[in-house]
Amino acid sequence: MTSVTAPASALATRALKTKLRADGIKMVFERDGVSTDVLDDISLEVGDGEFVCLLGPSGCGKSTMLNVIAGFISPTKGQVRIDGERVTGPDRRRVFVFQERGVFPWLTVEGNIGFGLFDLSEAERRQRIAHYVELVGLQGFEQAYPRELSGGMKQRVEVARALAVNPDMLFLDEPFGALDSITRLIMRGELLRIWEAERKTIVFVTHDIDEAVQLSDRVIVMTARPAKIQRIVDIDIPHPRDISSPKYLSLRDGIFDAIGLAHKV
Amino acid sequence: MTTLTRSRRWEPYVWPLLTAALLLLFWNFSVKWSGTNVFPSPLAVEQGLADLIRGGLLWRYIGDSLRRVAFGYLLAVLVGIPGGLLLGWYPAVAQVVNPVIQMLRPISPIAWIPVAIILFGVGDTASVYLIFLASFFPILTSAMNGVRNVPSMYRRAGRNFGLSPSKLLANVVFPAALPQMLVGLRIAVGIAWLVVVAAEMIASESGLGYLVIDARNSGKRYDLVVAAMLLIGLIGLVLDLGFRRTEKLKSLRWGFRDAS
Numbered sequence A: 001m002t003s004v005t006a007p008a009s010a011l012a013t014r015a016l017k018t019k020l021r022a023d024g025i026k027m028v029f030e031r032d033g034v035s036t037d038v039l040d041d042i043s044l045e046v047g048d049g050e051f052v053c054l055l056g057p058s059g060c061g062k063s064t065m066l067n068v069i070a071g072f073i074s075p076t077k078g079q080v081r082i083d084g085e086r087v088t089g090p091d092r093r094r095v096f097v098f099q100e101r102g103v104f105p106w107l108t109v110e111g112n113i114g115f116g117l118f119d120l121s122e123a124e125r126r127q128r129i130a131h132y133v134e135l136v137g138l139q140g141f142e143q144a145y146p147r148e149l150s151g152g153m154k155q156r157v158e159v160a161r162a163l164a165v166n167p168d169m170l171f172l173d174e175p176f177g178a179l180d181s182i183t184r185l186i187m188r189g190e191l192l193r194i195w196e197a198e199r200k201t202i203v204f205v206t207h208d209i210d211e212a213v214q215l216s217d218r219v220i221v222m223t224a225r226p227a228k229i230q231r232i233v234d235i236d237i238p239h240p241r242d243i244s245s246p247k248y249l250s251l252r253d254g255i256f257d258a259i260g261l262a263h264k265v
Numbered sequence B: 001m002t003t004l005t006r007s008r009r010w011e012p013y014v015w016p017l018l019t020a021a022l023l024l025l026f027w028n029f030s031v032k033w034s035g036t037n038v039f040p041s042p043l044a045v046e047q048g049l050a051d052l053i054r055g056g057l058l059w060r061y062i063g064d065s066l067r068r069v070a071f072g073y074l075l076a077v078l079v080g081i082p083g084g085l086l087l088g089w090y091p092a093v094a095q096v097v098n099p100v101i102q103m104l105r106p107i108s109p110i111a112w113i114p115v116a117i118i119l120f121g122v123g124d125t126a127s128v129y130l131i132f133l134a135s136f137f138p139i140l141t142s143a144m145n146g147v148r149n150v151p152s153m154y155r156r157a158g159r160n161f162g163l164s165p166s167k168l169l170a171n172v173v174f175p176a177a178l179p180q181m182l183v184g185l186r187i188a189v190g191i192a193w194l195v196v197v198a199a200e201m202i203a204s205e206s207g208l209g210y211l212v213i214d215a216r217n218s219g220k221r222y223d224l225v226v227a228a229m230l231l232i233g234l235i236g237l238v239l240d241l242g243f244r245r246t247e248k249l250k251s252l253r254w255g256f257r258d259a260s
Helices: A007-014 A062-070 A109-113 A122-135 A151-164 A181-198 A209-215 A246-259 B011-034 B042-055 B057-089 B091-104 B109-120 B124-148 B152-160 B165-203 B208-217 B222-246
Strands: A018-031 A034-047 A051-055 A077-082 A094-097 A169-173 A201-206 A218-222 A229-234
Touching: A018 A062, A018 A201, A034 A062, A034 A077, A034 A201, A034 A229, A051 A062, A051 A209, A062 A094, A062 A169, A062 A201, A094 A151, A094 B152, A109 A122, A109 A151, A122 A151, A151 A169, A151 A181, A181 A209, A201 A209, A209 A246, A218 A246, A229 A246, B011 B042, B042 B057, B042 B222, B057 B091, B057 B124, B057 B165, B057 B208, B057 B222, B091 B124, B109 B124, B109 B165, B124 B165, B152 B165, B165 B208, B165 B222, B208 B222
Parallel strands: A051 A201, A051 A218, A094 A169, A169 A201
Antiparallel strands: A018 A034, A018 A077, A218 A229
């Protein structure tokens, strides 16, 4: 069932417009005279409205890859194009969602969600904030400060803050990593609901195989450092996904095998 | 007192007052039983204080001390906060300037008194200058470190939303660094209040510090010395409490672990 496909053909089968294209990304970090290869010649494509997971072991460089795509660091070699335009820095059309720690603790929920809306009129700003407060289910907490919220609620604030500026892409870097397992499951469902409502292109970094298979259209499996693309797995199961279905399990097990993990603990 | 047992309303006031009362009693009986005729009893101090108030001198001296602290401190804030923001924002500048700052910082402001007198003579300006020096370094250093310690995530988030550098400074870096800056401001006001007394003892002819030294020199009025000391303590306490209140503001409380 698992299919190893080149990125281009994977997109062709879905007939999606290419949103993002990374070509030959190499990243070498120099530190104290020692150079470390982090990314080794990574090329990938993401279609418009697609949900893609970058999956790999901790420290493999997937976060670095996401930072390159988002324009926070420029690669040693290669380039990223989004909508045909070369990425040279961060842009508010593509918002990076950190773990919950990225919410501004000095602002209320409202202040955080409205943070990127400084160029709107006050009325529009109010309206936009109210819309996204509702979308992430934080009604009644508009005036609360982050320290008064749970981890899951803070994560909602971050997602809402990102969505409020109406970006066309979201980059999520292990956004649910710090949450407990129950909250994490709920948040995955919420993210899918929001994605289906707003149809943003999402690149999601995770080291959790189940998370990747539950959420994404395609899983890009990366090797340990220096990271290469090991394989790309299409997850052609419609949402909501039955996580005990044979198809889900076989896709999941295929990735377990690819990474070289045993199925028994 | 653990956070689990909620204290009753009166408790935070009654116990400290009781401690103070016990101390007064101890003081009173120590003076009585030791038979000293130099050190004043609480009652004598109270009478000395009443004398001062009647003469109108007390309010003038308190006003003078507070005015000097206010000017010196405000000047230090006006220079120290922007300076610290700048140094924290441009690490290259900090690298050049910081060694000099860190060398000047440990010099006690008291050691500057002779220099202040040479520069400004005996009077208000010398004291203001000394208070400026005393409060400037903690304010500058805390602002610089506050900016440096802003998690890179906040800056990146700010950049991601397309903030210009000046907006990033005003809307992200400044509020993120504010709790640490406030710690510096609070430390500085404490030091400023310590230093004004020392400065007035030597470089001034009015103020609470001058009162201490003058009461001793002209007629060994130790009742007035102790009265001035108590007033200095009391005003210092009030200044500190004022700062503590700001730490309770919700938009700042996140930066202070123990304030809840």
